[in-house]
Amino acid sequence: MNPRLVKEANALSEAEYDVSVIYSFWTNWASAMDEKLFTSVSWKPILAGGSPYQNKLVYILTRIRFKIVNFIAQKVTLKFSIAEMAKGRASLELLRKAKAIKADLYIAHNLAALPSAVKAAEYHKAKCGFDAEDFHRQEVSDSLEDFNFRISSFLEDKYFSRCDYITAASPLIAKAYEQLYPKFNPQVINNVFEVKHSQNITERDDDKLKLFWFSQTIGKNRGLEDVIGALNILGNPAIELHLLGNVNKESEDYLKALVTTDSKTNLHFHKPILPEKIFGFSAHFDIGLALEPSIPLNRNICLTNKIFSYLISGLAIIASDTTAQKAFVCENEGIGFTYSIGNTAELANKIDLFFTNKMALRDCKIKSATLAKEKYNWEIESAKFLTIISNNLG
Numbered sequence: 001m002n003p004r005l006v007k008e009a010n011a012l013s014e015a016e017y018d019v020s021v022i023y024s025f026w027t028n029w030a031s032a033m034d035e036k037l038f039t040s041v042s043w044k045p046i047l048a049g050g051s052p053y054q055n056k057l058v059y060i061l062t063r064i065r066f067k068i069v070n071f072i073a074q075k076v077t078l079k080f081s082i083a084e085m086a087k088g089r090a091s092l093e094l095l096r097k098a099k100a101i102k103a104d105l106y107i108a109h110n111l112a113a114l115p116s117a118v119k120a121a122e123y124h125k126a127k128c129g130f131d132a133e134d135f136h137r138q139e140v141s142d143s144l145e146d147f148n149f150r151i152s153s154f155l156e157d158k159y160f161s162r163c164d165y166i167t168a169a170s171p172l173i174a175k176a177y178e179q180l181y182p183k184f185n186p187q188v189i190n191n192v193f194e195v196k197h198s199q200n201i202t203e204r205d206d207d208k209l210k211l212f213w214f215s216q217t218i219g220k221n222r223g224l225e226d227v228i229g230a231l232n233i234l235g236n237p238a239i240e241l242h243l244l245g246n247v248n249k250e251s252e253d254y255l256k257a258l259v260t261t262d263s264k265t266n267l268h269f270h271k272p273i274l275p276e277k278i279f280g281f282s283a284h285f286d287i288g289l290a291l292e293p294s295i296p297l298n299r300n301i302c303l304t305n306k307i308f309s310y311l312i313s314g315l316a317i318i319a320s321d322t323t324a325q326k327a328f329v330c331e332n333e334g335i336g337f338t339y340s341i342g343n344t345a346e347l348a349n350k351i352d353l354f355f356t357n358k359m360a361l362r363d364c365k366i367k368s369a370t371l372a373k374e375k376y377n378w379e380i381e382s383a384k385f386l387t388i389i390s391n392n393l394g
Contacts, residue, residue: 223291
């Protein structure tokens with residue numbers, strides 16, 4: 001369920017590298033979608049640490065171990081490999097599986113996998129890389145006392161210096177890590193998609209304006225409060241908000257309760273679909289919403305796959321004014337607007353502008369689609385990625 005990992009594995013496999021992907025069970029819905037994915041890839045998926053369906057005893061034992069080491073990590077110490085085990089349920093199993101495969105290069109895609117990749121590379125005298133999709137130490141909180149900050153910075157300080165390269169998912173994440181680790185000049189690999197996913201822009205014969213937002217999980221504090229508040233102000237039943245992702249009853253009830261009784265706000269929930277189906281599904285809408293908060297720091301400097309998914313689906317974009325998103329929208333003028341986080345009146349005005357000016361909406365959609373084909377696509381980014389790999393392997 002990590003699109004960046006899948007794209008890198010596919011790119012390496014298509015370039016005739018022999019690729020194995022070691023992964024661990026996360027949730028039932030993710031596991032079901034992974035099984036569908038595995039039927040269409042040319043690389044080898046290897047499960048580590050069991051699951052409720054395979055090696056169940058191992059899965060149960062690793063969960064028990066994970067709870068114990070997390071307690072020790074939070075209350076006692078991060079040393080003596082406690083941090084490594086506390087960061088990932090299947091950390092030891094990942095390491096065993098990685099060591100069992102003699103490779104020229106080991107790549108980690110999250111901090112839980114980083115120690116295993118580094119140690120396996122050192123064991124086989126091979127190369128090691130890390131892909132920083134987030135600024136991990138400030139992914140949860142900006143507090144220096146926060147457990148995630150302490151354990152993430154501990155692992156980064158211990159293992160980053162032992163990597164041969166680092167890639168990052170946004171220019172500002174790359175800059176943040178370069179300031180911490182001057183040895184590296186992290187290369188940016190954007191969260192983009194293949195040109196084959198480009199969608200045709202079609203005109204609808206109705207007067208509706210359809211807003212779209214997606215994530216793995218729908219819930220509180222994801223910026224959805226802002227957009228529902230804006231729609232409450234507009235009170236226009238022809239403007240619809242569509243949300244795609246996993247949502248529990250508590251979160252669904254919470255969001256529905258934000259809709260004022262007299263606002264006529266149209267709110268729609270959609271169940272998760274396979275990642276490659278997102279683009280065709282998105283094309284039925286008009287505006288893609290990138291509603292990132294500015295706190296903690298990671299959210300302020302990241303560029304999620306949402307924006308790039310909206311581009312290749314041919315949607316206009318309305319984004320919260322995080323530092324990264326504001327810079328992106330300014331650099332790529334004509335794709336849409338940013339709004340001040342929490343300013344529902346400003347957001348309502350931006351949405352209403354698109355509702356009343358269909359020509360401006362169409363121009364933004366065309367600009368998005370053009371940028372995806374010419375500037376922000378995986379064909380360009382994968383070439384950068386493969387060059388990094390080639391340079392490191394010599």
